[in-house]
Amino acid sequence: MEIDYNKIGLKVGLEIHQQLNTKRKLFCHCPTVIRDDEPDGEIVRVLRPSQSEMGEVDRAALLEAKKGKKFIYQYYKDTTCLVELDEEPPHLPSEEAIEVALEVALMMNMKVVDEVHTMRKIVIDGSNTSGFQRTMFIAKDGYIDTEFGKVRITSLCLEEDAARKIEDRGDCVVYNLDRLGIPLVEISTEPDITSPKMGREAAKRIGEILRATGKVKRGLGTIRQDINISIKDGARIEVKGVQNLDLIEKVIENEVIRQINLLKIRDELKERNAEVVDEVFDVTEIFKDTKSKVIRNALKKKNGKVKAVLLKGFAGLVGREIQPGRRLGTEFSDRAKVIAGVGGIFHTDELPKYGISEEEVKKLREFVNAGENDAVIIVADEEEKVDKALEAVKERAREALIGVPEETRKALEDGNTSYLRPLPGAARMYPETDIPPIKISKELIEKIKNNLPEMPEEKAERFMKEYGLNEELAKQMVLSYYVDLFEKLCEEFKSIKPTLIATTLEGTLKEIRREGYDISKITEEHLRETFKALSEGKMSKEAIIEVLKGFCEFPDKNIDEILEMKGLKSLSKEEVEEIIENIIKENIEVVKSKGMGAVGMLMGRCMAVLRGKADGKLVNTILREKLSEYL
Known part of the structure; x- marks a missing residue:
């Protein structure tokens, strides 16, 4: 689909969340490490929403509470503490984290506040033991330049990262507390982005500035992009959790297509005078002898039922594609799954199918008095779940009559999105009473201003001049996880060409990862040992690949042992x-x-x-x- 983004009035804003690589967590003195060993213990909690100071309850929090889930929190005795368990008040915030946040703000031309206040943001999906996330407003009104134009930066906040989800068991969710409390900067832009390519470029530029500090964590899950997307006559949609920079364009493109198609469906529904019938029909008897495995298994449950709702004028539209591989019926199903916990729905646009016979469809349509232009949705499960699911379907169908509903959606790996929850309201923020305001002195700002790191383009230019890297390799190295190590190795091993060091860090490691080796086991010390052996003539540069593979297989071995095991010791002339x-x-x-x-x-x-x-x-x-x- 060829889209004129200016004509449809596309507006996109970004929220970038980046973990900081500080010595301690934001509100306690625990280290910022992620564990993969068995936890020392766990606790169980149930979270409930509370009213704001204005007596309001956040709608997103209320939806989560209605799910009635329990939360299990895993902890460690040596790297988590009572603050993460919400058994002790927060400590004073990490000064190091605040200074990194100020540095990022100044690199994006922002106005820093003179006093930082900590707020509580209600979050009751279980990702925080306290039921809220602590966040601090640091700066506002900045901008970045991109090749497509200027993008204004609305705000920069410093906040604590959420607990790490381990498992969703349906009625309860298991979290690990190792990630909870790691300092995180949240950078929000104005909706100045007017094309998918500009969205990717803006996110890339912000990422480059963050990495230029040398004080952010790297790797999967350490940076997350949320995208706010809207078009003319559509609605603001918040897409959560886009982890891959290359996925940003696809997410924006697909969301635009979704909104365009939902608006077309709305117009067709209006022409048909479509309506959502409020009655819920018990059609269990029709399916008592069905060959559908899904329905048979549902009827075996305690109070298992099959029920239906009638959507007048929806025939042919429930099964219409609105995103690649996703239909309006998928939107109905998403709501039913999230709100009621059912496995999915059936609708007459796709039946007979899945073991449901033509005769059963005919009886179903007759029972609910469905006309030729009408669609019928059925759900099979425990009766309470069925009723919840069909209420959710009716609500989503009514929204289809209006157009595009405002909501928060989850990014999927293929660039599509699925329903997550309603957009949160303003009632979710209130002051943190356990942390006093923090003054930001002019002296501190001046000190940080005078020591700002090189911008990425400046560093790339220097790498070309100082180390002889070509332009492409210099740009890759500037954005590399190993950028600081690169300079250290070049300084220590002057007899080795910087180009070899750079291609090893940026090319060779990726090459062996593609072959299936776990390069996360290769430490900076392993890399240093490798280049030291090369500089001392213990090995040739052709041995680098096999040596690094050796460290992946035997991370506890030293370089001499690896060379011996691999038969790679240099021969004499x-x-x-x-x-x-x-x-x-x-x-x-x-x-x-x-x-x-x-x-x-x-x-x-x-x-x-x-x-x-x-x-x-x-x-x-x-x-x-x-x-x-x-x-």
Whole structure:
């Protein structure tokens, strides 16, 4: 679908959430480490919404409470404490985290507040033991420049990250508290973004500024992008949890397509004078002998029922595609799943199917008095769940008559989205009473201003001049997780070309990861050992790949042990000469007939024996010298 984004009035705003790599958590002195070992214990909690100071209850919090879930929190005795368990008041915020937040704000031309106040934001999906997230407003009114134009930065907040979800068991959710409290900056933009490409570019630019500080965490889950998207006559949709930068364009494109198609469906429904019939029909008797496994299994449950609702004028539209691979019926199903916990819905646009016969569909339509233009939705499960699910379907169907409902949606891996919850209201924020205001002095601001890090484009330029990297490699290195290590290694091992160090960090590691090796096991010390061995002549540069694979397999071994195990210890010049001499003798007939033209073939055979044990240039030099002796 060719879309004119200006014509449809596309507006996009970003919320970037980035973990900071500080020594301690935001409101306690626990380290900011993620654990993969067994926790020391767990506690169980139930969370309920409370009224704001104005007597209002946030609608998103109310929806979560209606699910009636319990929450299990796993903890560790040495890296989590009573603050995370909500058994002790928060400590004073991390000064280091505040200074990093101020640094980021100044790099985005923002106005810093002179006094920081901590607020509580209601969050009762279980991701915080207290039922709220603490957040601090740090700065406002900034901007970044992109190739598509300026994007204004609305605000920068410093907040605590949520607990890490381990498992959703339906009636309860298991969280680990290791992530709870890690400092997080939240950067919000104005809706100045007018195309998917501009959205990706703005997020990339903000990410570059964050990484330029050298004080942010890297890796999957450490940065998350939320996207607010709207079009003319549509609605503001908040898409949560876009972790991949390359997915931003696709999410925006697909959300625009969804809203355009929902508006078309709305117009057709109006033409048909469509309506949602309020009555819920018990159609269990119709399906008592069904061959549908889903319905049979549902009827075996305690109080298992099949019920239906009638949507007048919806025929053919429930099954219409609104996003690649997703239909209006998928939206109905999402609501039923989220709100009632059922497995899904059936609708007459897709029946007979799934073991439901044509005769059963005919009886169903007759029972609810459905006309040719009408659609019927059915749900099979425990009666209480069925009733909840069909109420959710009716609500979503009524919203289809209006157009695009405002809501929060979850980003999916294919660039589509699914329903998560209603958009939160303003009643979710209130002051934190356990933390006093923090004054931001002019002296502190001046100190940070005078020590701001290089901007990414400045660093890339320096890498080209100082280290001789080409433009593409310099840009890659600037954004690399290993950018600081790169400079340290270049300083320590001056005999090694910086280009080799950069390509190892940015190319070789990715290459062996694609082969299935777990490169997270390779530490900075492993990389330092590798280049130290190379600089001391213990190994050749051709051995780097195998050495790094060795560290993935045996992270507890040292470089000498890896070289020994892999048979990669460098040979002496004399040993190399002897091997090359023997290879020439084995191929003497080719040498006599081709002369120096045999170099290519002989080089291949030499490297098959010497790769990783001798430098390629040295092998080539010796080969040519030895070959000339035979000619």
